[in-house]
Amino acid sequence: MTIDVVVADDQELVRSGFALILDTQPDISVVAEVGDGFAAIEAVRAHRPQVLLLDIRMPGMDGIEAARVVCGETDTRVLMLTTFDQDDYVYDALCAGASGFLLKDVRRDDLVRAVQVVAAGESLLAPSVTRRLIDDMVSKLPRKRPAGLDLLTGREQETLVLLGRGLSNAEIAVALVVSEHTVKTHVSNVFAKLGARDRVHAVIAAYESGLIRPGD
Structure with a gap:
């Protein structure tokens, strides 16, 4: 295409x-x-x-x-x-x-x-x-809890935290001991539930909510 x-x-x-x-x-x-x-x-x-x-x-x-x-x-x-x-x-x-x-x-x-x-x-x-810069930026954001965060399953929250650490889908699969296809499904669900366009905006939502903190 x-x-x-x-x-x-x-x-x-x-x-x-x-x-x-x-x-x-x-x-x-x-x-x-x-x-x-x-x-x-x-x-x-x-x-x-x-x-x-x-x-x-x-x-x-x-x-x-x-x-x-x-x-x-x-x-x-x-x-x-x-x-x-x-x-x-x-x-x-x-x-x-x-x-x-x-x-x-x-x-x-x-x-x-x-x-x-x-x-x-x-x-x-x-x-x-760098990730330090992202940490610095989002640490200045007001804390708020996106409505969709409560809809995430435990495994989807784990996936989001690993996204925030900069891991690729393949690396997340290893960390969670699941297939890369399963990770892609989790990532898609995270995007949909948080209303995020992509990884960066999902991670920003996680920082805003306090699920991920600078330096994690």
């Missing part, structure tokens, strides 16, 4: 460069290139792409606000790009619903892989965005 992508960046050379890299891939098609947040929202509404590659700093409406609208209205997954490696941008992007965050100096292959990973429903952060 081809991954449809909208590229949104106010710098034409950057925008066309990313589009060119992605459009040469056999499994990726760039369906629109736009230069601001308003145009990004309209392009997503028109094309319903799997992924929106979105710059954070743009005129008119910035990428954070555009991501919030797109994630609120559609199933399109948002991959944020920026030249700024600052904690607040990561925090704001994740809270807006973004599933990925990369710096603009990302290598060609890593950009392609990021789009593929996010389109597949996973979450992706730049290597410089």
Whole structure:
């Protein structure tokens, strides 16, 4: 299946460069290139792409606000790009619903892989965005208990905690002594019950509730 992508960046050379890299891939098609947040929202509404590659700093409406609208209205997954490696941008992007965050100096292959990973429903952060940073961000969130947390079975809660520790499905399967297929089922159930778009947002919900604490 081809991954449809909208590229949104106010710098034409950057925008066309990313589009060119992605459009040469056999499994990726760039369906629109736009230069601001308003145009990004309209392009997503028109094309319903799997992924929106979105710059954070743009005129008119910035990428954070555009991501919030797109994630609120559609199933399109948002991959944020920026030249700024600052904690607040990561925090704001994740809270807006973004599933990925990369710096603009990302290598060609890593950009392609990021789009593929996010389109597949996973979450992706730049290597410089470590678990310590996530811990620091979510420790600032007000504690609240998502309604869906009470619906999780004991094994689903265990799965969520292991997700919060950064384990892959294969590693969770080993830890719980179950098949990887069973883990995938648990992960899907966790997403559905918490109303989470992907791993990052499920883990944020777990931190907010206190199920996972910084440093766990």
